Amino acid sequence: MIGSSPLRTYIAHVLLILGVVLVAFPIYYTFVASTQTLQTILRPPLPLVPGDRFFANYYEAIFGGVGRIGGVGVGTLLFNSTVMALGIAVGKIVISILSAYAIVFFRFPLRMTFFWLIFITLMLPVEVRILPTYKVMVDFGLIDTYAGLIVPLIASATATLLFRQFFLTIPGELVEAARVDGAGPWKFFKDILLPLSRTNIAALFVILFIYGWTQYLWPLLVTNRNDMNTIVIGLRKMVSFADADTEWHLVMVTAVLAILPPILVVVLMQRWFVRGLIETEK
Amino acid sequence: MATVDLKDVRKTYFGNVEAVKGVSIAIPDKALCVLVGPSGCGKSTLLRMIAGLEAITSGTVSIGEKVVNAVGPAERDIAMVFQNYALYPHMNVYDNMAYGLRNRGTPKEEIDARVRATAKTLELAHLLERRPRELSGGQRQRVAMGRAIVRYPKVFLFDEPLSNLDAKLRGQMRVEIKSLQRALGVTSVYVTHDQLEAMTLADILVVMNAGEVEQIGAPLDVYEKPASTFVAAFIGAPPMNLLPVAALSAGRTALAAPADAATLGFRPEDATLNPRGGAASGNGAAGLSLDMAVEGVEPVGAESFIYCRMAGERLVLRAAGRTATQTGDGLSAMVETAKLHWFDVAGKRL
Numbered sequence: 001m002i003g004s005s006p007l008r009t010y011i012a013h014v015l016l017i018l019g020v021v022l023v024a025f026p027i028y029y030t031f032v033a034s035t036q037t038l039q040t041i042l043r044p045p046l047p048l049v050p051g052d053r054f055f056a057n058y059y060e061a062i063f064g065g066v067g068r069i070g071g072v073g074v075g076t077l078l079f080n081s082t083v084m085a086l087g088i089a090v091g092k093i094v095i096s097i098l099s100a101y102a103i104v105f106f107r108f109p110l111r112m113t114f115f116w117l118i119f120i121t122l123m124l125p126v127e128v129r130i131l132p133t134y135k136v137m138v139d140f141g142l143i144d145t146y147a148g149l150i151v152p153l154i155a156s157a158t159a160t161l162l163f164r165q166f167f168l169t170i171p172g173e174l175v176e177a178a179r180v181d182g183a184g185p186w187k188f189f190k191d192i193l194l195p196l197s198r199t200n201i202a203a204l205f206v207i208l209f210i211y212g213w214t215q216y217l218w219p220l221l222v223t224n225r226n227d228m229n230t231i232v233i234g235l236r237k238m239v240s241f242a243d244a245d246t247e248w249h250l251v252m253v254t255a256v257l258a259i260l261p262p263i264l265v266v267v268l269m270q271r272w273f274v275r276g277l278i279e280t281e282k
Numbered sequence: 283m284a285t286v287d288l289k290d291v292r293k294t295y296f297g298n299v300e301a302v303k304g305v306s307i308a309i310p311d312k313a314l315c316v317l318v319g320p321s322g323c324g325k326s327t328l329l330r331m332i333a334g335l336e337a338i339t340s341g342t343v344s345i346g347e348k349v350v351n352a353v354g355p356a357e358r359d360i361a362m363v364f365q366n367y368a369l370y371p372h373m374n375v376y377d378n379m380a381y382g383l384r385n386r387g388t389p390k391e392e393i394d395a396r397v398r399a400t401a402k403t404l405e406l407a408h409l410l411e412r413r414p415r416e417l418s419g420g421q422r423q424r425v426a427m428g429r430a431i432v433r434y435p436k437v438f439l440f441d442e443p444l445s446n447l448d449a450k451l452r453g454q455m456r457v458e459i460k461s462l463q464r465a466l467g468v469t470s471v472y473v474t475h476d477q478l479e480a481m482t483l484a485d486i487l488v489v490m491n492a493g494e495v496e497q498i499g500a501p502l503d504v505y506e507k508p509a510s511t512f513v514a515a516f517i518g519a520p521p522m523n524l525l526p527v528a529a530l531s532a533g534r535t536a537l538a539a540p541a542d543a544a545t546l547g548f549r550p551e552d553a554t555l556n557p558r559g560g561a562a563s564g565n566g567a568a569g570l571s572l573d574m575a576v577e578g579v580e581p582v583g584a585e586s587f588i589y590c591r592m593a594g595e596r597l598v599l600r601a602a603g604r605t606a607t608q609t610g611d612g613l614s615a616m617v618e619t620a621k622l623h624w625f626d627v628a629g630k631r632l
Contacts, residue, residue, distance in 0.1 A: 173368035176335050181382035181429075182356035191381070195372040 027259065034058075034252035041248045053249065061253040069237045070226035074254050077231040080149075081213055082261065084230055087150035088212030089205050096156050097197065100163030101189055105175065115164075122157040126218055134221055144228045149219055153212065159204055166200050167193070202272030210262045231258045284346035284359075284436035284469050285311050286332065291341035293327050293493075301327045303493040304341065309486060314463050314470045318480035319490035320516070326441060328490075329473045333439050334358050346436055356385070361430035362439040366446065367422045369414040375401070375425050376410040379432045400432040403462075420451045427459070431466065438463070438470040444479065456482060477517050481505065489513045511629040514547050520587060520598040522547045522623070529593040530572075540632045545625040546570075550587065550600040552621035555607070556614045569618040572597075576611045588613070 033041055036051040062078075065071035102108075103115050126133070133152045142148030170193075178188045194201075219230045229237065235254050240246045266273065286309040293302040302324040309315045317325040330336040332343055334355035342349050350358050361382075369378050376397055383393045401407045404424045414422055423443065430438055443459070444452045460483055463470050474480055480487055481501045489496045489504065489512075497509040508514035514522040524547045527539055539546070548570075574592035586605040590597045590613060599615055607613060624632040 171366060171368065173364040173366050174370070176333075176355075177362070177364060177368035177370075177429075179335065180333065180355045180360065180362050182385035183381075187385065192370060192372075 030252050030255050034249060034256050036249060038247060038249050041252075057249050057253050061250045061257070066234075066238055066247065066250050066254075069229065069234050072226045072229070072234070074231065074234070074250075074257055076227055077229055077234040077254070078257060078261070080146075080228060081230040081232065081258075083146050084149045084215070084219065085209050085212035085261075087146065088153050088215075089208035091150060091154035092156040092159050092208050093201055093204055095154060096159035097163050097194075097201070099160050100167055101193065103160075104164055104167040105185070105188075118157050118160050120157075121155065122161075126153060130217070130221065137222055142222070144223055144225045148222045149228075149230070152222075153215065153218060156208070159208070162204065163197065163200065166197060170196065199272055199275045202269055202275075206265055206269050206273045209265050213262050285309060285344075286315070286437055286469055286471065287342075287344040287347070288328075288332070289342045289344075291328065291331060291343060292339045293324070293331060293336065294339045301493055302331070305490075305493075305495050306341075307486075307488055307495070307498060309469060309471065311469055312467045313485040314460070314472060314483055315486040315488060316472045316474060316480045316484035317488045317490055318474055318477060318516070319496075321475055322492075323490040324493040325473045325475075325490050329439055329441055329471055332437070332471055333360055333362050359436040360439055361433045361435040361437075362441065363426050363430050363443045365442040367414075367426040369422060369425055369429070371414055374411050374413055375406060375417070375428075378414070378425055379429050382429065382433050396432050396434075397428075400428045403431070404428050419447055420455070423447060423451075423455060427462070431462070435468065438468050440470065440472040440474075442474055443472075444474075445476070452479075459483065477519060481517065487517075489516060491516075507631065508547075508623065509631050511545055511547065511625050514623060514625070518549060520550050520600070522549050523597045523599075524625075525592075525595050525597070529595050530570075540624050542626045543624040543632055544627040545629070547623040547625065548617045548621055550598045553599045553615040553617050555588070555599060555601055555605075556616065569616055570622060572615045572617070574613050574615065576607055576609055576613050578609055579605065579607055581605070590615075 029046070032048065032050050033046060034057055035054040036047070036057075037053055040047070040051060062073055062075045065073045099118060103111060103118075137143060137148050137152065140148075142151070174192065175188070178192055183191060214232060215230070216232055216236075219233050220236075223229055223233065226234075226237075231254065235251065235258060238246065238251050238254060286307075288305055288307045290304045290306055291302060292300070292304050294300050305324075305328060307315065317328060319325050327336060331338050332345075334350065334353060338351050342351055344350065345358055345360070370381065373381065379397045379400065380393050383396065388396075397410075398407065401410055404427060406421070406424055406428055409417065409421060409425075414425065417425065423446075426443065440459070444455055447455060456479055459472075472479075472483055474483075484501045486498065487501045487504050488498050491512050497504055497513045499507075504513060505517055508517060508522065511524055515524060524545050527543050527546055530546065553572075572592055574590040574597060576588055577591050577596075578589040580587040580589070581604060585603065586601045586607075588599045588601060588605065588607055590599060597615075599613075601607070626632055
């Protein structure tokens with residue numbers, strides 16, 4: 001195998017470390033900048049070690065409010081983003097697992113038609129249908145609401161397809177055994193299907209949470225009030241084209257805070273995530 | 283506990299494909315009925331119709347003298363053992379067995395008592411906390427049985443339950459299933475394509491072919507008096523020798539064939555062997571004498587199978603113990619009249 005000789009191990013490690021440094025350095029630099037005063041940032045070169053403004057900057061950003069986005073604190077932005085990302089992730093999973101359940105385990109008229117309808121929506125991302133969707137949201141009065149942020153992004157053909165493929169691998173005998181055991185459709189779903197889908201759900205949750213967290217175009221359109229912005233939009237609005245107007249130290253704080261939740265989700269659910277992607281236990 | 287009665291049961295798929303073409307079987311209480319036949323003969327479909335997993339196109343299925351055509355599988359009071367066991371992979375052995383009882387609202391203490399008692403009978407008591415994937419094939423099989431037994435159902439349904447086990451374990455489980463079924467006294471329907479399993483397990487043997495019942499009877503009756511060439515060839519290993527009457531040279535056939543006979547059959551073990559040129563033919567009891575060439579010999583130990591050819595037809599003979607016969611030898615076989623089976627053009631017994 002590779003890495004049997006010490007030299008090879010050495011080279012492999014050097015390469016890996018270089019890669020890590022390459023990826024991690026900008027993030028580290030962002031963190032360093034977030035602990036300096038605005039003046040230090042504006043007067044290059046930027047130091048390579050964190051400054052003494054850690055608590056002051058973070059406190060100001062989270063609780064004080066940032067001038068360029070109407071004095072809203074980053075805490076509010078974080079909360080908005082969390083609600084949106086969770087709403088999208090949970091909503092997508094609930095809807096897609098139920099539709100996949102219907103398509104795979106029930107025989108109803110036009111079953112395949114519905115399946116293809118769902119499948120076709122794969123080809124219609126938000127960007128393509130953004131104008132009509134926006135109009136619908138305006139008519140419903142959902143601008144500047146969490147529902148407006150979440151609902152248009154909640155249906156997922158990809159997740160439905162994923163669950164469908166997984167459900168198709170469940171042996172027919174298992175379904176029949178459950179029927180003989182007196183499990184109705186709901187019981188079967190709750191007692192057999194959900195526990196078997198656990199790892200798939202976890203993997204999807206991670207992917208969809210990050211998908212929701214990084215949404216840009218839709219939140220930009222559907223939120224006008226500063227206190228309804230997501231952190232990604234807030235971050236964008238904080239940056240002005242004139243350097244002097246931008247509170248760079250707070251921008252850096254916001255950037256660090258924007259990265260943290262997705263990292264947290266990945267780290268906490270990593271075990272489940274990996275299992276969900278590789279496991280074929282039956 | 284319960285009889286199972288099938289009356290002219292039919293199953294048609296897509297409006298024109300007939301999987302089961304009018305089957306009537308009456309299974310008395312406590313009997314073990316084995317449905318046997320080649321794959322695609324409709325035996326599994328029939329079992330699934332008894333279970334309620336498959337809709338019945340026409341005819342009636344009754345369990346305990348009550349027609350259950352419109353009753354769901356859970357309410358038929360049946361328990362089924364599946365070919366691939368169909369254990370719930372995320373539940374341990376205990377929960378696998380308890381699940382059906384819980385769904386029926388059985389009190390907790392009773393579930394516990396029943397599961398533990400059943401586990402003890404099946405020697406699963408030490409495995410109750412294990413997940414199915416941590417069990418061997420034989421243990422999974424037992425859990426699948428346990429899940430059926432624990433329900434105390436009116437009828438057991440077995441869908442080729444032993445086909446995933448190795449030969450040794452299969453033999454062992456076969457004996458166990460039989461004694462368990464006797465001890466519990468539960469009417470059972472057992473589907474298999476293995477004629478040995480069918481012969482050894484059955485109280486009532488039902489041989490099926492192409493969606494129809496070829497013969498119903500006690501296993502040895504079926505063996506000794508096959509109703510058709512299909513049954514004759516299916517039951518018994520090696521199968522019965524079947525020869526077209528036309529292939530028998532008139533001179534050697536010292537006995538009169540029945541008028542409409544088209545096929546003659548005899549079991550491999552019913553032939554008395556003599557080396558060619560021996561004083562065999564016409565000697566002793568009246569019978570049929572055949573001369574043939576030996577094409578191969580299979581000594582199995584307790585017996586030897588001799589593969590021969592006569593007038594272009596392949597035959598198998600059985601000799602007890604070792605045989606001196608070798609490939610290329612000539613052989614004369616003698617079959618008593620009483621051991622001959624005659625079939626007409628349609629393959630029906632005469």
